[in-house]
Amino acid sequence: MDQLVIAGGRPLAGEVEVSGAKNAALPILCVSLLTSQTVVFNNVPELRDVGTLLRLVRSMGVAVERKPNRVTLNSETLGEPVAPYDLVKTMRASILVLGPLLARFGHARVSLPGGCAIGERPVDLHIKGLQAMGARIEIEHGYIVGEVGRLKGARIFMDTVTVTGTENLMMAAVLAEGTTVLENAAREPEVVDLGECLISMGARIKGHGTDVITIEGVQFLHGTEYTVMPDRIETGTFLVAAAATGGNVRLVGVRSDTLDAVLDKLIEANAFIECTADQIRIRMRGPNHGVSLRTAPYPAFPTDMQAQFMAMNAVAQGTTVVTETIFENRFMHVQELRRLGANIEVEGNAAIIRGVEKLEGATVMATDLRASASLVIAGLIAHGETVVDRIYHLDRGYEKIEQKLSQLGAGIVRRSVEEV
Numbered sequence: 001m002d003q004l005v006i007a008g009g010r011p012l013a014g015e016v017e018v019s020g021a022k023n024a025a026l027p028i029l030c031v032s033l034l035t036s037q038t039v040v041f042n043n044v045p046e047l048r049d050v051g052t053l054l055r056l057v058r059s060m061g062v063a064v065e066r067k068p069n070r071v072t073l074n075s076e077t078l079g080e081p082v083a084p085y086d087l088v089k090t091m092r093a094s095i096l097v098l099g100p101l102l103a104r105f106g107h108a109r110v111s112l113p114g115g116c117a118i119g120e121r122p123v124d125l126h127i128k129g130l131q132a133m134g135a136r137i138e139i140e141h142g143y144i145v146g147e148v149g150r151l152k153g154a155r156i157f158m159d160t161v162t163v164t165g166t167e168n169l170m171m172a173a174v175l176a177e178g179t180t181v182l183e184n185a186a187r188e189p190e191v192v193d194l195g196e197c198l199i200s201m202g203a204r205i206k207g208h209g210t211d212v213i214t215i216e217g218v219q220f221l222h223g224t225e226y227t228v229m230p231d232r233i234e235t236g237t238f239l240v241a242a243a244a245t246g247g248n249v250r251l252v253g254v255r256s257d258t259l260d261a262v263l264d265k266l267i268e269a270n271a272f273i274e275c276t277a278d279q280i281r282i283r284m285r286g287p288n289h290g291v292s293l294r295t296a297p298y299p300a301f302p303t304d305m306q307a308q309f310m311a312m313n314a315v316a317q318g319t320t321v322v323t324e325t326i327f328e329n330r331f332m333h334v335q336e337l338r339r340l341g342a343n344i345e346v347e348g349n350a351a352i353i354r355g356v357e358k359l360e361g362a363t364v365m366a367t368d369l370r371a372s373a374s375l376v377i378a379g380l381i382a383h384g385e386t387v388v389d390r391i392y393h394l395d396r397g398y399e400k401i402e403q404k405l406s407q408l409g410a411g412i413v414r415r416s417v418e419e420v
C-alpha cells in the first residue's frame with residue numbers, strides 16, 4: 001500500500017495545470033454503450049476510478065483503447081450486459097451503466113452498489129425513474145435486474161437532488177420513445193457536460209444545468225469526439241491548499257465559472273483571487289480568517305469541498321462551523337485532523353472548528369477520497385513530517401497529485417510499503 005510523506009510548513013507557489021473532471025468522465029465514458037459507433041474522449045484523467053469503469057465496460061465486451069488522457073470505445077459487439085459485484089463494490093458510479101444498457105439493449109444486470117464510508121447512498125431514485133419509463137426491475141441476490149422492450153418517455157420528479165440519478169435517467173431517456181421531463185434535476189456542471197456530449201451524438205436535450213431537463217428520445221445516436229471539462233473539485237482542492245499554506249498559486253486549464261460558491265468562501269477567508277475563463281490565481285491578503293459553510297446541491301457550496309475547507313479552518317483565526325447536509329457520515333477526516341492537533345467538535349451534521357496556532361505532523365489514515373485530500377492539505381500546513389496512509393483513496397480522484405504539489409514547491413513524496 002502507498003503512503004504520502006509530507007514535510008509541512010512550506011507556502012505553495014507557482015503554476016499547475018488541472019486535469020479532466022472525474023465526475024464528468026465517469027458518466028461520459030458510459031455513453032459508449034448508447035451507440036454502435038466509435039466514441040473518442042479527450043482530457044480523460046488518469047485515475048483509479050476511470051480504470052475501474054473501463055475494466056467494467058471491457059468485461060461487457062466494449063472495445064477500449066486507452067492512451068494518456070484519451071480513450072476510444074466501441075460497443076458494437078457487446079457481450080453480456082452485466083456489472084458484477086466485485087467491480088461495482090469498488091466504485092459506486094458503476095451504477096451509471098444501468099440506464100444506457102436498458103436504453104440500448106433492453107436488459108441489464110447490475111450489482112447493487114454497497115454502502116460506502118460517507119453514507120448509505122441508496123439508488124432508489126435511479127430505479128424509480130427507470131420504472132416510470134417502463135422498465136421491469138427486480139432485486140435478485142444483490143443485483144438490479146432490469147427488462148424492457150423500449151423505454152418510454154415519462155415525467156419524473158426526483159424528491160432528492162441526485163447527480164448520478166439525473167445522469168442515469170438522462171442516458172436512459174435519449175433513446176426512449178417520446179419525451180422525458182426530469183424535475184428537480186441536479187444542476188452540477190458535470191451533468192451539463194454529459195448533456196453536451198450526448199447532444200454531440202445527436203441527442204435532443206434542453207434545460208441541462210437547470211432543475212428541469214427535457215429529453216426527446218431519438219432512434220439512435222452516432223459516434224462523437226468530445227473533450228471532458230476540467231475538474232472543479234481538483235481546482236478547488238489546490239486553491240484551498242494554496243490559501244491554507246499562505247501561498248501564491250496560479251491554476252491553468254480550469255473552468256472558473258463552475259466554482260462561484262468555492263471562490264466566494266475563499267474570499268471570505270481573506271484570499272485575493274484573480275480569474276480569467278481558464279485561469280485562477282490565488283494568494284492570501286493577510287491572516288487566514290477561516291470561513292463557515294453549509295453544503296448543498298449546485299450551485300451552492302459542494303459537499304466534495306467540505307473536508308478540504310475544514311483543514312484550512314483548523315489553523316484559521318477564530319471559530320468556524322462546517323455543516324454537511326448531503327451525506328450522513330462525511331466527517332471521517334475529523335478524528336484524523338485531531339491527530340494533527342486540530343480542535344474540532346462534532347454535533348450532529350455540524351463540525352465546530354476552533355482555530356489553533358499550528359498543527360503538528362503525525363501519521364494519519366485516509367478513509368475516503370475527499371477526506372484524503374483534507375489530510376494532505378493538513379500535512380502541507382503542519383510543522384514537521386506527516387505520513388498519509390492508504391492513499392489508494394486519493395488515487396481514485398486526483399491525477400499525479402504529488403507531482404503537481406511538488407511542482408508548487410511542496411515537500412511531498414510517495415512511499416510504497418509492504419502490506420503487513
Ligand code: EPZ
Pocket residue numbers: 022023026092093119120121122123124125126127160161162163164165303304326327328369370397
Ligand atoms: C455524486 O455522487 C458524486 N459522484 C459525488 O462525488 C458527490 O459527492 C455527490 O454527487 C454529491 O454532489 C459522482 O458524480 C461519480 P447523489 P452521487 O446521488 O450521484 C441521496 C467524489 O468525491 N440519494 O447526488 O452518488 C444520497 O443518499 C464523489 O467525487 C438517494 O436518496 O450522489 C445523498 O444523500 C463522492 N437516492 C443525496 O441523494 C438515490 O437514488 C445526493 O447523492 C440517489 C441519491
